[in-house]
Amino acid sequence: MADLAATLSQADKNLDNSLERLSDLIRIKSISTDPAFSDDCRKAAGWLVGTLEDIGFEAGVRETTGHPMVVAHQAGREGAPHVLFYGHYDVQPVDPLDLWTKDPFSPGVEELTPGRKVITGRGAADDKGQLMTFVEACRAYKETNGTLPLTVTILFEGEEESGSPSLKPFLEANADELKADLAMVCDTGMWDADTPAISVSLRGLTGEEVTIKAANRDLHSGHYGGNAANPIHILTSILGDIHDADGRVTIPNFYDGVHETPDNIKSMWEELGPPKDFLEDIGLSVPSGEKGRTILERCWARPTAEVNGISGGYTGDGFKTVIPAEASAKVSFRLVGDQDPHAIRRNFRAFVEERLPADCSAEFSQHGTSGAIQLPYDAPELADAQKALEDEWEKPAVIIGIGGSIPIVGDFRSMLGMNSLLVGFGLDDDRVHSPNEKYDLRSFHKGIRSWIRIMDALAAGQ
Amino acid sequence: MADLAATLSQADKNLDNSLERLSDLIRIKSISTDPAFSDDCRKAAGWLVGTLEDIGFEAGVRETTGHPMVVAHQAGREGAPHVLFYGHYDVQPVDPLDLWTKDPFSPGVEELTPGRKVITGRGAADDKGQLMTFVEACRAYKETNGTLPLTVTILFEGEEESGSPSLKPFLEANADELKADLAMVCDTGMWDADTPAISVSLRGLTGEEVTIKAANRDLHSGHYGGNAANPIHILTSILGDIHDADGRVTIPNFYDGVHETPDNIKSMWEELGPPKDFLEDIGLSVPSGEKGRTILERCWARPTAEVNGISGGYTGDGFKTVIPAEASAKVSFRLVGDQDPHAIRRNFRAFVEERLPADCSAEFSQHGTSGAIQLPYDAPELADAQKALEDEWEKPAVIIGIGGSIPIVGDFRSMLGMNSLLVGFGLDDDRVHSPNEKYDLRSFHKGIRSWIRIMDALAAGQ
Structure with missing residues (x-):
């Protein structure tokens, strides 16, 4: 039996080194859309393989017609559920460079407001910081317990920011290898700085x-x-x-x-209310659309x-x-x-x-x-992840939807028959795709701890 | 009292010379849209002034910022109604020249089908041939009776084919001189080769x-x-x-x-039916639009x-x-x-x-x-013109409308307070604006005779 408290404590102890590793990854200029940075993309893939091997994964750089994929496997405890974790190591271009207050590829930690530290640099949030929360969670788990609680396959893509041209062919060619019981994706955000969120539906x-x-x-x-x-x-x-x-x-x-959204979910959304200034920001004041529904229901479930x-x-x-x-x-x-x-x-x-x-x-x-993607509201994994996030953030995790589509999640569903659990720790002010991208140190630290708890809960809930 | 039979006979005797004069006018390359032909436009205006003076008009070339106008006046019998006759001496360009079977500016008479003679050349129909029907009608009338039956003002424009930029300013500056009881325009067509038409409305x-x-x-x-x-x-x-x-x-x-169209006019339109292949030519078979109306009523009166x-x-x-x-x-x-x-x-x-x-x-x-233009269906001038045309063509003249607008007619109404009588002798196959433009010799000859009869009828009907 794993020792959760000790694992979390290990993650805390690792934090400075975890941050150093994330910084190493941010330093690699893996801009996928610009051919001038092809070698950097390959370098990032190689760095990830080394890092994963370092914590016991069997990992490899896998060729595509574009930038390579990283695929890694590690068996968990006997009979453990099998998850596929997805992230992407490529980043957006950095222009206009003169709007950055620091070099986008020289990451650092700065205090944004008193007590609020952030990691700066291109990819700090999208998606290097996020994917490293999971990698570092695996590290702490392994170091503390010797074995991961789940059998884990990792898929890191290098073309997410340039349309993922190689993704479908790669999934198709490697379907047997990549198929798991559940996909986990860390490329989304919190509801707000204190409220964790799980995205369960995509239109x-x-x-x-x-x-x-x-x-x-x-x-x-x-x-x-x-x-x-x-x-x-x-x-x-x-x-x-x-x-x-x-x-x-x-x-x-x-x-x-x-299907009608369950009452408990609807009530949750009613309490949440729409995101701050959701309509005001676009110059509107009155929601249009289907009568008798809240803004969130219209966006996520209608x-x-x-x-x-x-x-x-x-x-x-x-x-x-x-x-x-x-x-x-x-x-x-x-x-x-x-x-x-x-x-x-x-x-x-x-x-x-x-x-x-x-x-x-x-x-x-x-x-x-x-087709739409919907992790059933009563899925046991969802309840497990919710509980795990609540334990970490000391606030119930909200169940949300995504109004648009995320191709990878649809592909996991249609090509590999897997549902996805989307948990991420990004915040609205992360400035992803913009100058001065950052990731809250708290997101990184508690993100790592959250994945430890989620993996532990999924293993226990099996 | 004028001798109508003798006047018509005079027009018949003049025909060869009338045709020669029209040919002289067609030879002048008065293409208004191309600055290379500016001198030709001025030459056409001068030629018209000479021709009108020759039959007793006080005529002049009148400057504008573009091509000149021709304005001419001749008093009719004491107390005669006053009409303003409008036409245009400018013509469309002739490209593509290689599609013409004869030089567009070397007019001639040819037999199109056995017994059907046509005058060929650019402007033969639009509008040189048409305006000359009125000029030659005046000539025959003057030669036979010594005086015109009506007081006639003539306005010939040289920019109709290039948007009439000078027309409104000219009407405004010369409103008192140009205002008459009724405008007459010869720039429209017959219903078919045997049926004369009077256009009384424009939308x-x-x-x-x-x-x-x-x-x-x-x-x-x-x-x-x-x-x-x-x-x-x-x-x-x-x-x-x-x-x-x-x-x-x-x-x-x-x-x-x-206003509802009078029943007698509606009946006339019902008998006429739509123009041959009106919808078929554009790939349709069923008229859309307001229910319970004929195609002609929808186009002209709705x-x-x-x-x-x-x-x-x-x-x-x-x-x-x-x-x-x-x-x-x-x-x-x-x-x-x-x-x-x-x-x-x-x-x-x-x-x-x-x-x-x-x-x-x-x-x-x-x-x-x-605004729409409407010569009242019960206007006495209309009945007079109808009778005159029926006498000439031995078939009742039909009263029709025009679905679009003709700016000059609107300007006569709004700027000079005049209604317009639109009578023309063009046919659907005249190829106006296209290569191989022609005007039927019969249109020209009977057109001259028609105007003699119309003038005579308007003078008698006064």
């Missing part, structure tokens, strides 16, 4: 482009106006019909597979239909009295629960087709299809 | 651009979708609301000033609301899941009867404003404002 997406066609050419509205079908009218009329007065989507069967682009007729300066031959729109649906992205596409197309008047046709093209 | 126009604004910047639809107002939705919903299920415009008071352009969000290749900060549309209203184009603009703006949800705003900009 899926169906993207469609529709073009309505009528006459065989653009027409003069004086000669034909009043008699010739105007594709802009047809398009606006159809799109104007997609929402009812309550903000619900009117496409038949659209809500098939949408599907949407949004027109992302529309065009037709004359759109330049001045005026042209034209009835265009066609008009088109790009429409996307954010999906939740068990909504079938293919069914949504079919139903949308039927919705349009049914509304076409005589002589008019619609052409469709497909842009993006991904 | 007006109110052009508006509306931009709907919501958030202060473009938003990610994952993060904000479901909560942030989407200006494309608001715009499409408002525009989708502008027509009801019967194709009527729903803007309050939109139909104020729209107002419309058309969206001529729409844009918002991402419209490039591929897909971007953006909720845009704004979306905009260009909307035009074709107006009839006594609809007030300014009231239409105000009512449209109110219609939009009323439908704006919280946090959203609309910005408007104005594009074009012109």
Whole structure:
């Protein structure tokens, strides 16, 4: 049986060295999008392999057509659950460099406000600091107990900031090796500086482009106006019909597979309220959308239909009295629960087709299809992780969702059949992707401790 | 009292010389849009002054900042009505020259089909041939009777094919001189080769651009979708609301000033039916628009609301899941009867404003404002002209409308307070603005005779 208190104490003792190791990693300029830094990316991968080997992982640099992956394995106690931990070692470019107050690749610790220390440098938060919380948790666990509580596979990617072109082929080619009972990802944030959060859902997406066609050419509205079908009218009329007065989507069967959020989760979200200045920051004051739902529920647990682009007729300066031959729109649906992205596409197309008047046709093209991700609210791993985080932060962990999609999480689900537990310690003011990126020392330290507790809880809860 | 039969006979005798004079005018390369032909434009104006003086007009070349106008006056019999005749001496460019089977400026007469002779050359129909029908009518009338039946002012413009930039300033500066009881314009066509037509109405126009604004910047639809107002939705919903299920415009008071077309005119239009292949030519088979109206009524006597352009969000290749900060549309209203184009603009703006949800705003900009033109269906001049045309063509003249606008006719109405009688002898196959333009010799000959009869009838009907 592992000694949790001793493991946490070991992590505390290690902290200065943990920080030194993180600093070593930040010093490597692993900017994935710029070919000038290819060697640095490879260097970062190699550094990670060495670090993982140092704590007992069987680790290797694995080639792709782009920057290499790092894959590492270490068996846990007999019969322990198997987790796949994902992170990325590549970072965003640093321009504009003159806005940095310190060299982005010379990390240091500074006091942001009295008592609040932060680690500075590119990648401090995204994602080097975050992935190192898990690595250092493994180190303390191993040093204290001799064995990890879980069988751990680690996958570190070097192309997350440049579109992950190698990821799907790599998952496909190494599915058997990478498949685990659960994926864990450390690339998200806390709810606020004191409140840990677990992201359990990500919305899926169906993207469609529709073009309505009528006459065989653009027409003069004086000669034909009043008699010739105007594709802009047809398009606006159809799109104007997609929402009812309550903000619900009117496409038949659209809500098939949408489940009501459990009351306890809804209550939690009601208490949380929307993020500070969520609407005010974008110049709005009143939420639009589906009636009778909170902002958080709408963002995390309700599907949407949004027109992302529309065009037709004359759109330049001045005026042209034209009835265009066609008009088109790009429409996307954010999906939740068990909504079938293919069914949504079919139903949308039927919705349009049914509304076409005589002589008019619609052409469709497909842009993006991904199902929603949902770790069941009653999953035992979730309860375990929640308890572990509450023990560490002395405040209940909140269960949240993500309004957009994270491709890797979808790929884990669709290609490897795994759910993901998304726990991260980033804060809203981390300035990821911007100059003067930082990671709170507290996030790093308590992040390490959190992973120790989570691993321990998952092993015990098995 | 004038001798109508003798006047018509004189026109017949003159025909060869009339044709020679028209050919002289066609030979002058008066392409107004190309500065290389400025001298030719001036030459055409001078030629017209000489020709008009030759038949007793007091005529002059009148300077503008562009090509000159020709203005001529001749008093008719004591107390005769006063008409202003308008035409234009400038022509379209001739490119692509290699598609012409003959030199565009070397006019000739050729037999198109057995018995059907046409005058070829640029401007043969538009508008040199047409304006010369009136000039030659005056000549025959003067030669036979010594006096014109009407007091005639002539205005020939040299910039009609290049946007008429000098016309409004010239009308304004010479309003007293140009104002008459009625304007007559010869720049339109027959219904078909055997059926003369009088155009009595032109639709007006109110052009508006509306931009709907919501958030202060473009938003990610994952993060904000479901909560942030989407200006494309608001715009499409408002525009989708502008027509009801019967194709009527729903803007309050939109139909104020729209008068029902008299039954006899409606019956005439029903008998005419739509122009041959009106919809088929543009790839359509079913007319859209207001229910319970014929195609011709919709085009000539009913107002419309058309969206001529729409844009918002991402419209490039591929897909971007953006909720845009704004979306905009260009909307035009074709107006009839006594609809007030300014009231239409105000009512449209109110219609939009009323439908704006919280946090959203609309910005408007104005594009074009012109009232409809309508010569009353019971105007005595109309009955006179109809009778005159029927006598000449041995077929009743049809009363038609024009779906678009002709700026000069609107300017005569708004600046000089005159109605216009639009009678022309062009045919659908005249290839105006295209290579191998022609004017039927029959149009020219019977056109001259038609104006003799119309002038005579207007003088008698006074």
